[in-house]
Amino acid sequence: MDETTLVNTSPIKDQNNLKDKCSQVISHEDSCKLSKTKVCKPNTKNTSNILEKRLEYNEITNNSLRRQKDITSLKQAIKIVDKYDEEKKTFDLIDKWRDISQKGLSYMMNSTLLKIDRVGGYMELRKKELEAEKRQIEYQLENDLDGEYENMIETEEFQMLPEDVKSEYAKKFEHEKEKVNSWKEKKFSELDSKLDSISNESFTMEELCKRLKVDFSLVFQSSNEN
Amino acid sequence: MTDYITLIKKKEQLLKEQEAEYESLLKSYGQSCLKHGITIPPKQILATHISKLKEYNELRDTGLKLIQLIANEKNCPLKTIFEEMGHQMKDT
Numbered sequence: 001m002d003e004t005t006l007v008n009t010s011p012i013k014d015q016n017n018l019k020d021k022c023s024q025v026i027s028h029e030d031s032c033k034l035s036k037t038k039v040c041k042p043n044t045k046n047t048s049n050i051l052e053k054r055l056e057y058n059e060i061t062n063n064s065l066r067r068q069k070d071i072t073s074l075k076q077a078i079k080i081v082d083k084y085d086e087e088k089k090t091f092d093l094i095d096k097w098r099d100i101s102q103k104g105l106s107y108m109m110n111s112t113l114l115k116i117d118r119v120g121g122y123m124e125l126r127k128k129e130l131e132a133e134k135r136q137i138e139y140q141l142e143n144d145l146d147g148e149y150e151n152m153i154e155t156e157e158f159q160m161l162p163e164d165v166k167s168e169y170a171k172k173f174e175h176e177k178e179k180v181n182s183w184k185e186k187k188f189s190e191l192d193s194k195l196d197s198i199s200n201e202s203f204t205m206e207e208l209c210k211r212l213k214v215d216f217s218l219v220f221q222s223s224n225e226n
Numbered sequence: 227m228t229d230y231i232t233l234i235k236k237k238e239q240l241l242k243e244q245e246a247e248y249e250s251l252l253k254s255y256g257q258s259c260l261k262h263g264i265t266i267p268p269k270q271i272l273a274t275h276i277s278k279l280k281e282y283n284e285l286r287d288t289g290l291k292l293i294q295l296i297a298n299e300k301n302c303p304l305k306t307i308f309e310e311m312g313h314q315m316k317d318t
Contacts, residue, residue, distance in 0.1 A: 053230035060237040067244040074251045077268035080275050081258040090278050093317050097285035103311045104292025111299060212295070214288050218281070 101219045109208050122203045130191045137187060141180050149173050286317075 080087060119125045152158055158166070209216035255268055266274070293307045300307070308315045 050230065053234065057230055057234050057237065060234060060241060064237055064241045064244060067241065067248060071244060071248055071251060073272055074248065074255060074268050077271045078251065078255050078258055080271055081255065081262060081264060084262045084264070087275065087278070090282055094278065094282050094285060096313055096317070097282065097289040100289035100308075100311055100313055101285055101292060104289060104296060107296050108292065212292075214292070215284065218284055219288060 098219060101214070105205065105208065105212075105214065105219060108212065109205060112208060113203060116203055122201070123198070125203075126198050127195060130195050134188055134191060137184060141184055145173075145177060145180055 116122050116125050119128065152169070158169075161169075205220075206216050208214075209219070259265065264271070293304055293311075296307050297304050305315055
């Protein structure tokens, strides 16, 4: 035995040791791999448990929020019941303002009917209104389209354009005008049919409400529901 | 995991407290209703309260608008129209 053998560092022995160490390392790595795969299974179980708990927590939270909402509305309801005299005051005020509205509408109805009579009756009034509507449409369309074209012609850029482009624009304008005219005719025929349909109608409270932008059902029908 | 368990326990405790509060409120609601002779469930009383306030506001707006129109037509103050209709201007 030499010294090296004594201290267990001989090259041969060292080689053997190295082999042993290597095999140990390899086996350790293998075992690690194994342990990793083994650990995977409990991990999925763990995550599914966490998920379950999270779902449970969410459900309880939702229930709690719902209950809190119930509590708040119940508190409000108690307040309303405790001050029920104030609630009755609101009911009385509703009656007051409904009465005022009904009386106001009655007054307006009478006054409007007098005005309609002065004009020559409801049919005459509608005729005049529809004619005014037609005039307004005509005026607006002509002013809009003609004005736009005239403004364009007067611009310096337009004057600089070659004649063929100018005539192209003129054609386009004529085409637009035709379109507008056909729309206008359609609109006029609609207004004429409206006039025919109202020949047997009379001025009603519903129409007065519509003209005054008042909710008829609020003033008249709701009172029957109470 | 343990975090969730403690959180759940806390929430469960809160829910228990809320249930107890709800029950006691329900009792006091019943007592208040008995006093005034009301037999409407709490949710409905809230809905009615809100809808009545809305109705009041809308009718008030309509009434004021009509009174203004009449006053303009008659060329007189609003107060006169209210008096003619047998009502006061102010809501008391």
